[in-house]
Amino acid sequence: xxxxxxxxxxxxxxxxxxxxxxxxxxxxxxxxxxxxxxxxxxxxxxxxxxxxxxxxxxxxxxxxxxxxxxxxxxxxxxxxxxxxxxxxxxxxxxxxxxxxxxxxxxxxxxxxxxxxxxxxxxxxxxxxxxxxxxxxxxxxxxxxxxxxxxxxxxxxxxxxxxxxxxxxxxxxxxxxxxxxxxxxxxxxxxxxxxxxxxxxxxxxxxxxxxxxxxxxxxxxxxxxxxxxxxxxxxxxxxxxxxxxxxxxxxxxxxxxxxxxxxxxxxxxxxx
Numbered sequence: 001x002x003x004x005x006x007x008x009x010x011x012x013x014x015x016x017x018x019x020x021x022x023x024x025x026x027x028x029x030x031x032x033x034x035x036x037x038x039x040x041x042x043x044x045x046x047x048x049x050x051x052x053x054x055x056x057x058x059x060x061x062x063x064x065x066x067x068x069x070x071x072x073x074x075x076x077x078x079x080x081x082x083x084x085x086x087x088x089x090x091x092x093x094x095x096x097x098x099x100x101x102x103x104x105x106x107x108x109x110x111x112x113x114x115x116x117x118x119x120x121x122x123x124x125x126x127x128x129x130x131x132x133x134x135x136x137x138x139x140x141x142x143x144x145x146x147x148x149x150x151x152x153x154x155x156x157x158x159x160x161x162x163x164x165x166x167x168x169x170x171x172x173x174x175x176x177x178x179x180x181x182x183x184x185x186x187x188x189x190x191x192x193x194x195x196x197x198x199x200x201x202x203x204x205x206x207x208x209x210x211x212x213x214x215x216x217x218x219x220x221x222x223x224x225x226x227x228x229x230x231x232x233x234x235x236x237x238x239x240x241x242x243x244x245x246x247x248x249x250x251x252x253x254x255x256x257x258x259x260x261x262x263x264x265x266x267x268x269x270x271x
Contacts, residue, residue, distance in 0.1 A: 001032075001033045001034070001035060001055075001058055001059065001062070001071070001072045001073070002016075002019065002020065002023065002033070002034050002035070002073050002075050003034075003035045003036075003037065003055050003058075003072055003073065003074055003075060003076075003086055004016070004034075004035075004036060004037070004074075004075035004076065004210065005036065005037055005038050005041070005042040005076070005082060006036030006037065006042065006045075006052065007041060007213040007214075008041050008044045008045055008048070009211075009213045009214060009217070011212075012211035012212050012213040012216075013211070014242065015210065015211040015212070015244040015245075015246035015247050016034070016075075016210075016211065016246065017248060017253065018246055019075065019246050019252055020032055020034075022249075022252050022253075022256060023073075023256065023259065026199075026256055026259075026260070027259075027263065031067070031260050033053075033058055033061075033062065034052055034053075035052065035053050035054060035055040035057070035058035035059075036052045036053075036054065036207070037053070037054065037055060037082055037085065037086070040250035042054065042188075055072070055089050055090075056089055056093075059072075059089070059090075059093055059116075062111065063113060067113070067117075068113055068114040068115070069113065069114055069115045069144060069266040069267070070113055070115075070116050070117075070266075071117050071118075071119065071259060071262040071263045071265075071266055072086070072090055072116065072117065072118045072262065073118075073119035073121060073255065073258065073259040073262060074086055074118065074119060074121045074258075075121075075210060075255065076121040076122070076210075077121060077122045077123060077153070077208070077209065077210060077245070078121055078122065078123045078124075078151065078155065078159050078162040078163075079120070079121050079123070079124055079159050079162075080155045080157040080159050080160075081155070081157045082089045083121050086118065087240055090116055090117075090118045090227075093112065093113070094112075094113065094115075094116040094140070095112075095117060096112040098265065111163055115265070115266045115267075117262040117263070117265040117266055118256045118262055119255075119258040119259045119262035119263075120212075120261075121258075122245070122254055122255065123162045123166065124258070125163060128254060129165060129166055129169055130169070130249070130263065132166065132214060132251070132254065132255050133166070133169045133170055133173050134250070135248060135250035135251055135254075136148075136150065136174070136177060137173055137174055137177075138250075139177075139206065139248075140174045140176055140177050141202070141204060142178065143175060143202070145199060145200055145201040145202060146176065146200065146201070146202040146203075146204070147176045147178065147198075147200045147202070147203050147204070147236075148174075148176060148177045148178070148196055148203075148204050148206060149177075149178050149179075149180060149191055149195075149197065149203055149204070149205050149206070149228075149232075150170075150177070150178070150179045150180070150206050150207075150208035151181065151182060151205060151206070151207055151208055151209075151216075151219070151220055151228060152179065152180070152181045152182070152207075152208040153181060153182055153183060153209055154182050154183035154184030154185075154244060155181075155183070155184055156183070156184060160181075160184045160185060161216075163179060163181050163184070163185065163186060164185060164186060166179055167180075167186055171194075175198070176198075176200070176215045177210060178191050178194050178195065180189075180228075182210065182215055182219045188228060188231060190236075192193055192223030192231075192232075195232075195235075195236070197248060200236060201236060201237060202236055202237045202238075203232050203236040203237070203238050203239075204219050204238075204239050204240070204241060205221070205228055205229060205232070205238065205239070205240045206240075206243065207220060207242070207243070207244060207245075208263060209244055209245060210244050210246045211244035211245075211246060212242040212243060212244045213244075216242055216244070217242065220240055220242075221240040221242060244245065
């Protein structure tokens, strides 16, 4: 089961389809379901006749249909509040294994799952940061006066530091790649300060988000004066690439590796 915040932007949702195709290719014959955590997005999609379940509802349906082993994969960029909410759901549902006690003993799985596991988000272990850095290196512009600025959503969760860590690793590997966030640190102000240290003339903006949804369309490329494109255009030639992370196979493969770990635990008690 693949779990993400969700989107009601049809063009952006196509990026989710790319991940799903790779998951089905890697795990042939295995049922694949989606769940969206955003209630407002689920409501909007329901009105369009395209309902998507919440994680709790999706898991309950799988259990009701007789599935006893489920690997849940977080399709989040970093382990923020959305991820830990999912951890809480999976942890609680994994404990729900039927009636137990001195007089009543139900077979494990009658009212719950035999095994329920969870795969980590994109940035979780040090190896993930290194893998993402390597993937991004191939996107950097060749010209020394051309910078690539990645723009993430940002977070007020304590794991906001993931963005600063990745930005530091990127700057050590690529002298013309920078990372900022729409909501949080590093902000556009920090990105501007980094760009000003070198004689850049051109900037390409790329969303550091799984999909190029509302934030990418409006905050990065919007016509409003405060969009990143328009603010940076005062000093640089600016282009915007509205391509989400899930449009890049190396990024998808990181998610697949995390899902593989969760899937392996379904049949190996030692893990």
